[in-house]
Amino acid sequence: MTTSDLVGLRIKTVRRQRGLSQAQLAHPELSDSYVSLIESGKRTPTPAVLELLAQKLDCSLSYLINGVTAEQMEDIELALGYARLALENGEVAEARTRFEELLGNSNLTGLTALRQDAEFGLALATEAGGDLDRAISILLKLRKEELTPERGIEVAVALCRAYRESERLTEAVEVGEQMLGGNVRLAWTDLLVELGATLLAAYLERADLLRARQFAAELLNAADALGTPRSIVAANWNASIVARVTGHGHEAVSFAERAMAVQLEHGQPRNIARMRVALAKTLLRSGTRDAVAVRNMLRAAIAEFEQTSTSTIDRAILHVELACSEYMTGDLDEAVQHAVTGRNLLPEFGNVLGAEANLLLGRIYGAVGRVDEGREHTAAVKGWLAPLPDSRRSASTWYATAETMEQLGDSEGAVEAYRRALACAGV
Template sequence: MKNSEGIGERIRRLRRAAGMSQADLAGDAMSTSYISLLEAGKRVPSTDVLAQLARRLGCDPSDLTGIPPGSVVTEFRFELSYAEMALNNGDPEASLNAYRDVQKKVSLDDQPEIWYKAEHGMARSLEHGGRLEEAAVRLERLLTASLDHPDLVPRLPTVIALCRCYRELGDLSRAIEVAEATLAEWEDMRLAPTVVGVELLSTLVGVYMERGDLHRAAYLANQAITQAAVVTDSRALGAAYWNASVVMHRNGNTADALTLIEKALAIYAEGDDQRALARLRNAYAMVLLHSDTAQPEVAREVLDQSLASLREVGSNVDIAYCLSALAQVELRLGNAANAIDHANRALELLGSDHRLQSARNHLVLAAAQLALGDKESARDAYERGALMLEASEASRQAAFAWAELAEILKLCGEDERAVWAYRQSVRCMGHRETFLTNQKLTSPT
């Protein structure tokens, strides 16, 4: 038995050894195309399907899973493995149900390791499914448990996931608080760099960029690259390059941003994580779009490729991010109607929890509506986006949104509201100009 084989490869090998075609193995209960997807690793078989396949192949289900039969813990290991595969294949709902089923079968007192693994899996499934509030609640409980049971609940992966959730929810302060506290503990212990430590740094880089603190983001990005080189893990180095490129991009240094993100693409292209590669292509397309020599046509080709991949292995949230990027590209190409379609579809998929990304979609929507001459809709979308960004503490982004709204209000002849919007912009940038000191920063009626 080859331990490195996946379930799909084992099914293919045993089917061929039995002299069966895919149609033979499918029988009446399954389709040939489904067997093909299983063997390609694009679908995850349930325990019932595995039992049926094992019967037809004349083997034990353990021959397909690669997990030896025996103890109850071994059975749970397989079920946890199935749940993880479902999550990696872009099916967070199936993953959530699988992890929940495992947790129902065990007690925290008798099998705490299995229970906590299922709990962490459910939190990640909720996150990938866009149910961020629920995910954050579970992760906060796990973070508390990690202090009392560090042997059962891994601290860093929990913090990283929690930090991601709070970033998307727009609670940047809590994200930074949790991550910085853990980072300080890590540094006080003077531990050697690790892959998960690099991931924590990379995650924190993203949060500081959202808040507009590009100096701290740049410092942490360089630290992540240095540590990734020490641990000699290509994936960690690729993630570090990825985040550093975004920092360079936000700072207006598109040449270095392109160099770094192309290094990241080269690393990820050698791996088998198609979902991560597609998400990286989204970032690459944005750098191409906003570079000094913008390439919107090339960016659209990259995003089309990314979207096709994410429809196979990504979640609805992954697809929404890609559509958001496509909306920006279509706007740059002068296709405002297409931009509106993409932005609206992205908003539908994001739901109510992904506040930061939803805010950015409202701004793209506003720009597209303005391009079509719909000033009233553009004004409303700009104001909504600006308010959402400000509520999320993304002050720098909010400042630009308020400034854009002010321009729209001027075009609409609403001079008093335009001055108000300009003042909001100045306030978000942290300035307190003399002429604003005694002004009441409320919306004029």
């Protein structure tokens, strides 16, 4: 049934419940034939006529338009607000439950915009909980619907990110390029810069370093032209990652520090916390700050993460990065604890971060002479990497695994890991 059919049916139903004829409902403002056409779905009433009919029928305008009463609409909007708040506060499981309960409400069926809001929220909560496959499924379903331009970009950002985090890099790139490189090039906005930044990270993971450098420069120019904090942070944060990976350490730190400065002034606590970890990671790998200072920065970030709505994967990244800094500063017990914590926050297997955590554990146990345990953890890297498609990060992790296996005396395992690294690199 069309919207006009449904509106007409509701008017007819309420009119009969009130014991009115079409002529009685119409008099004196409308003709009974016009009311008949509306009830049969052959005419779409204007907003003014709908409001008039709602008054004459003593029902809410919301019910005639959407099939729900004003009270039911208020309940739905309140439930959606609570679900969003739970997600913003980092209560991912509760947010997921609230969004699912809301989507089970039959009154939401005819409320397209609110239903799409709830489904998008469920996708974000599911992604934050680490269930990337289900998040992708929800986003793909949403993408097939008629969406507002802004919602369409938001869905593309989330889908590109979820594909990238799942190491499905070809699909991540396709999503970003389809939105940004359509038949008509859209004017840059904050949301499109964020989509571009997400696409940029996919280029980087795919080892398309030349394209990444070129696109990073394009995003920086777009962000500077817009002049908005949101676009400046997104462009500089991701340009920093590109600079670090391509060997431009000082440039990487400069971009990261600019992003951090803008985020501190304008950003939300969750994004400030995530940015602090990104900056620490950049400093640690560029060698521009001593490892102790970076370690202390990451230790302080734990409390910050606990007080904000960072996702499970965000917390896993923090703990693995902290494990690296503890390892570099010689506190091996703390390094082990954080590596295990970070790994255990991740979905089981199929995640490069989990592989990196196990690899670090292998190195730590090898450093203290517990070689058998070191080999066990290093061998476990295969389970985390094997399900993933080839990528720059996977190749790098396979190569590091091979080196660690050699150091631990596992020659056979090292040869296999070197082969996997070459295969990932396309050699």
